[in-house]
Amino acid sequence: MRTLIRDLCSFRTAVVADDNEGLFRRIAAELPLEIRRYPSGLTHNGWTVPKNWRVRRAKLYRDGVEIFDGTGNALAVGYYSRSFSGELDWEELRPRLVTNPDLPDAFMFHCMWQYRPWDADWRLVLPYSLYGTLGPGRYRVELETEYEDGEMLVGIAHKRGASRKTIVFNAHNCHPHMANDGFAGVAVLIRLMQRLMQRETFYSYRLVIAPEHLGTVFYLADLPPDEIETLVAGLFEEMPGTGAPIKATATFLGGQMLDQAVSNALRHHARAHHLVPWRKGAGNDETVWEAPGYEVPFVEITRCEDQFAPFREYHSSLDGPDLMQPQQLEEMLNVLVKIVESLEDNVTIRRRFDGLICLSNPAYDLYMERPDPTVTKDLAADAELWGHLLDCLLRYFDGSMSVLDIAERHGLPFDRLRRYLGRFQEKGLVALERAEIPRRKPERMAP
Numbered sequence: 001m002r003t004l005i006r007d008l009c010s011f012r013t014a015v016v017a018d019d020n021e022g023l024f025r026r027i028a029a030e031l032p033l034e035i036r037r038y039p040s041g042l043t044h045n046g047w048t049v050p051k052n053w054r055v056r057r058a059k060l061y062r063d064g065v066e067i068f069d070g071t072g073n074a075l076a077v078g079y080y081s082r083s084f085s086g087e088l089d090w091e092e093l094r095p096r097l098v099t100n101p102d103l104p105d106a107f108m109f110h111c112m113w114q115y116r117p118w119d120a121d122w123r124l125v126l127p128y129s130l131y132g133t134l135g136p137g138r139y140r141v142e143l144e145t146e147y148e149d150g151e152m153l154v155g156i157a158h159k160r161g162a163s164r165k166t167i168v169f170n171a172h173n174c175h176p177h178m179a180n181d182g183f184a185g186v187a188v189l190i191r192l193m194q195r196l197m198q199r200e201t202f203y204s205y206r207l208v209i210a211p212e213h214l215g216t217v218f219y220l221a222d223l224p225p226d227e228i229e230t231l232v233a234g235l236f237e238e239m240p241g242t243g244a245p246i247k248a249t250a251t252f253l254g255g256q257m258l259d260q261a262v263s264n265a266l267r268h269h270a271r272a273h274h275l276v277p278w279r280k281g282a283g284n285d286e287t288v289w290e291a292p293g294y295e296v297p298f299v300e301i302t303r304c305e306d307q308f309a310p311f312r313e314y315h316s317s318l319d320g321p322d323l324m325q326p327q328q329l330e331e332m333l334n335v336l337v338k339i340v341e342s343l344e345d346n347v348t349i350r351r352r353f354d355g356l357i358c359l360s361n362p363a364y365d366l367y368m369e370r371p372d373p374t375v376t377k378d379l380a381a382d383a384e385l386w387g388h389l390l391d392c393l394l395r396y397f398d399g400s401m402s403v404l405d406i407a408e409r410h411g412l413p414f415d416r417l418r419r420y421l422g423r424f425q426e427k428g429l430v431a432l433e434r435a436e437i438p439r440r441k442p443e444r445m446a447p
Contacts, residue, residue, distance in 0.1 A: 001187045001329045004030070005241075006321040008183035012074050012176045015114045015211040016040060016052045016150040023173060024155045027209065030190050031157040031197075038152040038218045047217045050117045052150030053080050060124060061140040070124055070143075074176045075317050077143065078110035078123030084143045090136045098123050099131040106316040109175065115213065154210040154219050157193050161201040165437060167343065168234030168296065169193070169336075170285055174211035178319040180303075180311060185238035188329060192336050202344055202434065203232070216288040225444055231296045232437040233258040233343070236284050239302040240332035241324035242311050245272035247304050249281045251297040252290045257343065257437050258297050260404040261414070265338035268413035270331060282310045295442040301336075303328065342414040346404050347432040349421060351397035357429065359390065364427055368420075385411055402435035 007026055011019040024035055042049040055077045058070025070076035078098060088096075098110050105127050113120040122143055155173075169189045175182040186209055193207045210216050220228070233256070248262045254277075266273035279287070282304040289298040304310040313319040360367035369377055370387025377383075389410045396406055403421060407414045424430045 001184070001191060001333075002321060002324050002326060004187045004190065005179050005184050005324055008186055009177050009179050009321050013173055014053070014079060014176060015174050015214055016050055016152050017176075018052065018054075019176075020153045020173070024153055024209075027155055027186070027190065031193055031207070034156045034158070036154045036156065036219060036222065038154070038222075040149045040151070042218065044218055044221045047115075047214055048117060049152045049214065049218065050080065050114055051147040054146050055081075055144075056146060057142055057144040058124065059140075059142040061142075062134070062137050064140075067134075068124065068126060068130065073107050073125075073317060075107035075109050076125050077145070078113065078125060080113035080117060080120045081122035081143065081145055082120055083145050084122045084141055087138060087140050089138060090134070093139045093141070096123055096141075097131060098125040099128045100316065101128045101132070103313070103316055103318060104128040104132070106313070106318045108317075109178070109315040111175075111315070114174070114211075152211060152214065152218065154208065154215045156209075156219075157207040159193060159196050159201065159205040161204040163202050163436075164204060164230045165232045165439070166204040166206050166230050167340070167437075168206045168208060168231055168289070168298075170208045170210070170216065170234060170236045170289070171238060172212040172215070172285070173209050174215075175315075175319075177317070178315075179321045180239050180241050180319050180323055181314060182238065182319075184241045184324055184329065188240050188333050188336070189237055191333055192340075195337065196340065203437075204230075205340075206231075210285075213285060213288060216285045220288065220291075220294055228294055228296075229439060229441060231289075231294075232439045234286075234289055234296050234298045235262075235336070235339070236286050236289075236298065236300045237302070237332070237336065238284065238300075239282065239304055239310060241329050242303050243325060243328065244303040244305045244311065245274055246270045246301065246332065246335060247274045247276060247281050248301045249276055249286065249299050250278050251299055252278050252295075253297065254278070256297045257346065257402075257404060257435070258299060258339075260408050261339045261342040261346075262299055262301065264342060264404065264407050264414045265335050267411070269335050269338045280307060282307065293442050293444045295440060301332075303332075338415065342404060342418075343437065345418050346402050346414075346435040347418075347421075348399050348402050348435050349397045349424070350399040350431045350433065351394065351429065352431060353429055357394065364429075366420075366423060366427070382412070389417075397430055399433070404435070
């Protein structure tokens with residue numbers, strides 16, 4: 001995945017940017033893509049698609065000597081800054097400079113005006129190693145930027161399943177050259193979709209790659225109500241490649257089948273993890289998908305260390321492909337695969353017998369050995385968990401509980417439990433019925 005991430009990071013992207021076309025051509029070499037286009041100036045619920053913005057000149061002089069050229073780095077001018085030319089003293093200039101003493105060699109990503117174009121002013125972004133050498137003096141700024149109408153692009157990949165019910169994956173593409181907070185998430189989801197396209201699935205799957213918030217706002221506003229009602233669950237994924245444990249949020253309502261699948265996959269297939277409440281992760285487009293009128297159960301899954309400081313290099317030029325740890329990327333992909341498998345294979349169980357079955361009888365051979373103080377047994381550490389399951393299991397065969405319900409109640413991995421219950425079906429003891437993800441009809445305003 002790191003080669004793909006490096007390729008994706010090579011593009012100077014934004015909400016609207018010249019390089020967005022090239023980015024999606026590169027992604028289309030991996031997956032068939034549908035591209036939706038939203039023109040500058042389009043509005044919805046107060047959100048506005050911004051214009052295409054370019055920096056033509058960004059010079060800073062001190063006492064007549066050039067000390068900074070902001071055209072050399074994509075982050076060196078605050079995004080959507082307006083032009084400015086003039087002289088300022090240090091106290092006037094200092095509030096216009098963006099820097100971070102904790103990352104002395106980094107350019108920080110000043111991105112707010114992409115989402116609030118009406119507030120745009122101007123900022124220069126300096127590494128603290130330069131900023132720290134400045135002080136009282138006379139400065140001249142020559143900042144020339146330009147705006148022109150363009151298009152915001154949203155890329156969508158579809159995988160059709162037996163059902164119209166659709167599970168959505170979402171990642172953003174608007175952070176120029178940034179890996180962990182952006183293109184690594186895109187790369188992981190590309191690999192996930194490639195795997196799904198190689199197998200038959202019950203659910204349909206959709207990958208949406210779009211500028212943060214704005215892309216999904218306009219994409220969802222563009223969908224007809226009956227299509228929105230087919231969207232039964234989704235995951236926003238980013239920050240997969242650094243050393244922190246995987247962190248996943250709950251859906252807005254909590255207690256959904258998706259919540260169960262995420263919890264079970266992390267508990268049994270991640271080296272370390274945290275489950276946190278809704279919007280207590282890094283916080284991203286899950287708010288758009290779960291917004292009133294859409295209400296798609298959505299979780300965010302990341303390696304966010306802290307809600308307000310997700311990782312050391314966050315929103316900086318240091319967030320590059322070399323940060324990515326291959327084992328962390330692979331673990332994230334594996335967890336996502338396990339989430340999908342549990343949703344695909346989840347079933348309820350209905351018995352075809354009355355009374356207590358002697359599971360140890362060779363005719364059934366379904367008994368799971370548990371500790372015995374008088375018998376030496378070579379048992380796995382979780383043997384008693386399985387033993388207690390057998391004390392309860394037959395009562396679950398009334399069609400009211402799914403495998404995910406049982407797995408979560410007993411702290412067992414879904415995949416092993418699902419295989420075990422398949423053996424009951426082979427013995428003719430139960431019938432397994434697909435447990436489909438339900439869809440609560442969203443409350444939509446009348447047109």
